[in-house]
Amino acid sequence: MEKPRLSESQEDYLKEIFKLRELNDTVSMQDLARKLEVRPPSVTGMIKKLCAMDLVEHEPYKGVKLTETGEKIALEVLRHHRLLELYLARHLNYSWDEIHEEAERLEHVISEKFEAAIADLMDHPTHDPHGDPIPTAELEIPYSPSLVPLPSLKGSKTIVIGRVMTQDKDILNLLSRLELIPGQEIELIKNEAAGIRVKVNGSQYLVPHTIARLIWCGSTGT
Amino acid sequence: MEKPRLSESQEDYLKEIFKLRELNDTVSMQDLARKLEVRPPSVTGMIKKLCAMDLVEHEPYKGVKLTETGEKIALEVLRHHRLLELYLARHLNYSWDEIHEEAERLEHVISEKFEAAIADLMDHPTHDPHGDPIPTAELEIPYSPSLVPLPSLKGSKTIVIGRVMTQDKDILNLLSRLELIPGQEIELIKNEAAGIRVKVNGSQYLVPHTIARLIWCGSTGT
DNA sequence: AATCCGGTTTAGTTTTGACTAATTTTGTAT
DNA sequence: ATACAAAATTAGTCAAAACTAAACCGGATT
Numbered sequence: 001m002e003k004p005r006l007s008e009s010q011e012d013y014l015k016e017i018f019k020l021r022e023l024n025d026t027v028s029m030q031d032l033a034r035k036l037e038v039r040p041p042s043v044t045g046m047i048k049k050l051c052a053m054d055l056v057e058h059e060p061y062k063g064v065k066l067t068e069t070g071e072k073i074a075l076e077v078l079r080h081h082r083l084l085e086l087y088l089a090r091h092l093n094y095s096w097d098e099i100h101e102e103a104e105r106l107e108h109v110i111s112e113k114f115e116a117a118i119a120d121l122m123d124h125p126t127h128d129p130h131g132d133p134i135p136t137a138e139l140e141i142p143y144s145p146s147l148v149p150l151p152s153l154k155g156s157k158t159i160v161i162g163r164v165m166t167q168d169k170d171i172l173n174l175l176s177r178l179e180l181i182p183g184q185e186i187e188l189i190k191n192e193a194a195g196i197r198v199k200v201n202g203s204q205y206l207v208p209h210t211i212a213r214l215i216w217c218g219s220t221g222t
Numbered sequence: 223m224e225k226p227r228l229s230e231s232q233e234d235y236l237k238e239i240f241k242l243r244e245l246n247d248t249v250s251m252q253d254l255a256r257k258l259e260v261r262p263p264s265v266t267g268m269i270k271k272l273c274a275m276d277l278v279e280h281e282p283y284k285g286v287k288l289t290e291t292g293e294k295i296a297l298e299v300l301r302h303h304r305l306l307e308l309y310l311a312r313h314l315n316y317s318w319d320e321i322h323e324e325a326e327r328l329e330h331v332i333s334e335k336f337e338a339a340i341a342d343l344m345d346h347p348t349h350d351p352h353g354d355p356i357p358t359a360e361l362e363i364p365y366s367p368s369l370v371p372l373p374s375l376k377g378s379k380t381i382v383i384g385r386v387m388t389q390d391k392d393i394l395n396l397l398s399r400l401e402l403i404p405g406q407e408i409e410l411i412k413n414e415a416a417g418i419r420v421k422v423n424g425s426q427y428l429v430p431h432t433i434a435r436l437i438w439c440g441s442t443g444t
Numbered sequence: 445a446a447t448c449c450g451g452t453t454t455a456g457t458t459t460t461g462a463c464t465a466a467t468t469t470t471g472t473a474t
Numbered sequence: 475a476t477a478c479a480a481a482a483t484t485a486g487t488c489a490a491a492a493c494t495a496a497a498c499c500g501g502a503t504t
Contacts, residue, residue, distance in 0.1 A: 111327075
């Protein structure tokens with residue numbers, strides 16, 4: 001099975017299927033259409049092609065999942081994306097909310113050489129600035145400490161942010177200004193009706209539930 | 223006149239027209255077809271579209287040239303390309319013969335932010351590793367010392383390589399191994415029938431005329 | 445002046461990946 | 475059991491950018 005050259009679209013489909021699978025366990029045409037910003041018939045059409053290439057399996061009216069080969073490719077793209085995000089942040093002074101957009105375009109065009117060069121330069125990091133795991137060069141997903149969404153936590157304690165699961169620029173921008181970013185220790189004050197009250201570096205905020213559920217936390221380095 | 227969003231193909235056409243214009247002063251469909259690795263009818267077709275967008279002017283059966291707007295865009299792409307080449311060489315340890323290929327793909331997808339970031343990082347360089355001038359942020363072509371092709375030189379003297387005008391990987395690879403690269407001082411020995419005899423860092427080579435005419439030289443820093 | 449030939453253009457086709465409109469399926473609610 | 479609504483699929487269209495084959499200039503040669 002030699003390696004077929006995929007279009008950027010096709011890579012995006014595979015990547016998105018992979019990411020949706022992590023959350024939903026069944027991936028619908030509609031979810032894909034929303035994420036990829038295309039209409040459902042376009043998705044059905046593309047899925048058919050990917051099916052013919054043995055990159056996905058499709059039960060009509062049920063859902064899609066990646067084949068072994070499809071997942072490999074998705075992980076390659078994801079590795080490019082996340083290495084690039086970290087690289088842009090660390091070496092080119094990109095702010096937290098700008099990195100996604102640029103990486104989204106670059107991920108499809110960098111060579112293996114480029115990938116290896118920036119991975120070397122950054123000492124083979126395991127997580128990107130949003131806390132997302134970066135697949136290794138062998139396309140394994142690295143170990144991550146177990147995390148839970150902020151709203152699921154009870155009582156009041158000190159925790160650390162592990163991952164922020166959105167790529168919405170405005171939300172990211174807001175969170176970065178509040179320093180609600182991976183690695184940050186925060187103090188859980190109270191779970192109120194309107195949101196979750198937290199203390200960050202001395203400042204106290206009420207984080208609305210809609211935003212709080214995007215923030216995944218773990219216990220502080222014990 | 224608002225800024226139209228161009229496809230990568232279209233950017234390549236404009237860039238190539240600009241580069242050919244520097245050499246030939248009239249740009250034929252065939253030259254373009256060769257450079258872009260496309261058939262002549264494809265060129266005619268695309269030129270028509272670019273004409274309709276007021277990016278080029280076309281005298282049928284004569285040739286094309288860029289309009290003001292078209293040239294601006296060509297210079298933008300060229301700036302991206304040449305900044306990227308230098309960046310890859312300086313910061314990601316790319317070898318001299320690898321940079322062109324990668325820059326060729328990246329030039330179309332990097333943002334203004336990326337461009338500015340690497341330009342800053344490198345202190346706003348004026349020439350890329352091949353000695354080609356890098357258009358400024360304002361899209362002016364920077365001053366370059368005047369150069370002449372190696373075969374046009376008579377007598378025996380010491381000169382400095384200013385520019386190597388090819389992007390053929392094999393030739394670049396050869397030249398870099400002989401250290402025949404911009405900035406290098408070389409000693410002109412003799413213009414023979416088979417080529418030009420030069421001395422570089424103590425080693426003497428016979429450079430065939432086909433290759434010698436790609437090497438442009440200036441006088442050593444007086 | 446007529447011819448010829450290389451370069452250019454026209455005409456028509458293909459592929460890719462989107463779209464809309466119409467139809468079909470599936471699961472749920474009556 | 476039937477009907478309905480949401481989701482998925484089919485059928486057919488469009489635009490971009492390439493292609494081939496065929497027709498068409500226009501400058502050099504005779």
